[in-house]
Amino acid sequence: MQSAQWDSIVRYITEELSVSPPERPPERPKLTASVSQPLPITPPDSNAHTPQDEQRDVVSVSVIFYPGSTPDSLPSDLALLTSDDVFFYVHSDKLLAASDNGFNMMLPRGSMQGLTGDPPLLFVPEDSMVLNIILHTIYNMSAAQFSPTTQAIIDAVDAMTTYGIPAKTYIAPSTPLYLHLLANAAINPIEVYALAASLDIVELAVGASAHLLSYPLSSLTDELATKMGAIYLKRLVFFHLGRCEALKRLLLPPPPFHPHTTCGSAEQTTLRRAWALASAYLTWETRPDLSTSAIETALYPLGDHLACKECRRLLKERIGDLVVQWAQVKRKTTCRSWLIRVRVGRGKVNFRGCCTSSAELAITRWACSVLPGGNRRHIVVELISTSFPAASDR
Numbered sequence: 003m004q005s006a007q008w009d010s011i012v013r014y015i016t017e018e019l020s021v022s023p024p025e026r027p028p029e030r031p032k033l034t035a036s037v038s039q040p041l042p043i044t045p046p047d048s049n050a051h052t053p054q055d056e057q058r059d060v061v062s063v064s065v066i067f068y069p070g071s072t073p074d075s076l077p078s079d080l081a082l083l084t085s086d087d088v089f090f091y092v093h094s095d096k097l098l099a100a101s102d103n104g105f106n107m108m109l110p111r112g113s114m115q116g117l118t119g120d121p122p123l124l125f126v127p128e129d130s131m132v133l134n135i136i137l138h139t140i141y142n143m144s145a146a147q148f149s150p151t152t153q154a155i156i157d158a159v160d161a162m163t164t165y166g167i168p169a170k171t172y173i174a175p176s177t178p179l180y181l182h183l184l185a186n187a188a189i190n191p192i193e194v195y196a197l198a199a200s201l202d203i204v205e206l207a208v209g210a211s212a213h214l215l216s217y218p219l220s221s222l223t224d225e226l227a228t229k230m231g232a233i234y235l236k237r238l239v240f241f242h243l244g245r246c247e248a249l250k251r252l253l254l255p256p257p258p259f260h261p262h263t264t265c266g267s268a269e270q271t272t273l274r275r276a277w278a279l280a281s282a283y284l285t286w287e288t289r290p291d292l293s294t295s296a297i298e299t300a301l302y303p304l305g306d307h308l309a310c311k312e313c314r315r316l317l318k319e320r321i322g323d324l325v326v327q328w329a330q331v332k333r334k335t336t337c338r339s340w341l342i343r344v345r346v347g348r349g350k351v352n353f354r355g356c357c358t359s360s361a362e363l364a365i366t367r368w369a370c371s372v373l374p375g376g377n378r379r380h381i382v383v384e385l386i387s388t389s390f391p392a393a394s395d396r
C-alpha cells in the first residue's frame with residue numbers, strides 16, 4: 003500500500019475519533035478502527051458490489067498503533083496481524099529492545115529501515131486485546147482506557163514470556179501495567195495475587211491481598227494454588243488464619259473488675275459471663291473480614307442491662323480498645339508500616355500501625371476522645387515514616 007493511501011486512512015481514523023457528541027454518555031474506547039481499503043480503479047459496475055464484497059474490503063487497524071501514529075517519532079517499519087485480523091503498526095527497534103529473544107525469534111537483529119515498500123507483516127497467535135496490552139507495555143503506555151478483562155491482562159503477561167519480554171521488569175511498582183493490575187485486583191483479587199506470586203512481585207501481591215480478606219480459601223483451585231506456589235500460598239493461608247487467631251486473642255480478656263463501691267462481685271461476674279458468651283459467638287462466626295461495626299453490634303448490647311455506671315464505663319472502654327486493636331491487625335499479607343504524629347497545640351501523640359485504614363480509625367478515635375464536640379481544625383497530622391518490610395510476613 004502506498005503512503006498516500008495510508009494518509010487517507012489515517013485522516014479517516016482521525017476524523018472518526020474527533021467526532022464526540024457532548025450529549026452522549028462516555029463509551030468504552032474502541033480498540034480498532036475499521037477502514038475501507040482503497041480499491042483498484044476499475045470501471046463502475048452497479049451489479050458487481052455485494053455486501054460480501056464490501057466486507058472483504060474492510061480491514062481493522064489499531065486506533066493507537068496505525069501507520070503514522072505518534073507513540074514514536076519515527077515511522078513504523080513493521081506490521082503485526084492478530085488472530086482476529088487486526089493490524090498493528092509498530093517499530094521493530096522498540097520490540098527488539100524490549101525482547102531478549104528477538105520477539106520470539108521472529109525479528110532479525112538490526113534495523114528494518116533499509117527495507118523499501120510495505121512494512122514486513124508478521125502473524126501473531128494472540129488476539130487484538132492481548133497484543134494491544136503487550137504493545138502498550140513495550141511503549142510504556144497504559145491500556146486501561148480499553149478496559150481489558152483481567153484474564154486478557156494475564157494472557158498478555160503470559161505471552162510476554164513467549165516474546166522474551168521480562169514481565170517482572172514491566173510490572174515494577176508505578177509502571178502502567180502494575181497500576182493497571184492493581185486496579186483490577188479490586189475485581190479479581192485472587193487472579194492478580196496468583197499472577198504476582200508467580201512472578202514474585204511482592205508489592206503487587208500485597209496490594210491484591212488487601213482485597214482477599216473475604217475470599218473463601220475453600221474455593222481456591224488447584225490451578226491457582228500451583229500458579230502462586232508454596233510460599234505465596236502459605237502467606238495467604240496464614241494471613242487468613244492469623245487474623246482469625248488474632249481476633250480470638252483480642253476477645254479473650256473480659257472488662258476488668260472495679261472496686262466494690264457501686265456494685266458487688268455478683269453483678270461484675272455476670273458481666274464477665276455475658277462477655278464470654280458474646281466472645282464465643284463472635285469467635286464461632288470469625289471471618290478475616292469481620293468488620294469493627296459487627297464487633298460493636300455484638301458487644302455493646304451487653305451494657306443495656308447493667309445498672310452500675312462504672313461497669314458500663316469499663317465495658318465501653320474494653321470494646322473501644324478491642325475495636326482499635328482489631329483495626330490494627332494487618333489487612334494485607336505484608337503491610338507497609340507507618341508512624342504518624344498528631345499535634346494539637348503543644349501536645350502531640352504518636353500512632354503506629356500497619357495500614358492506612360487502621361491509621362485513620364486510630365486517629366479519629368483519639369481526636370474524638372480529646373476534643374469531644376470541639377473544633378478539630380487545629381489538629382496537625384505528620385507522616386513520620388513508612389517502611390516496607392518485604393520479608394516480615396508470616
Ligand SMILES: [Zn+2]
Pocket residue numbers: 260264265266269270310311312313314
Ligand atoms: Zn459495677
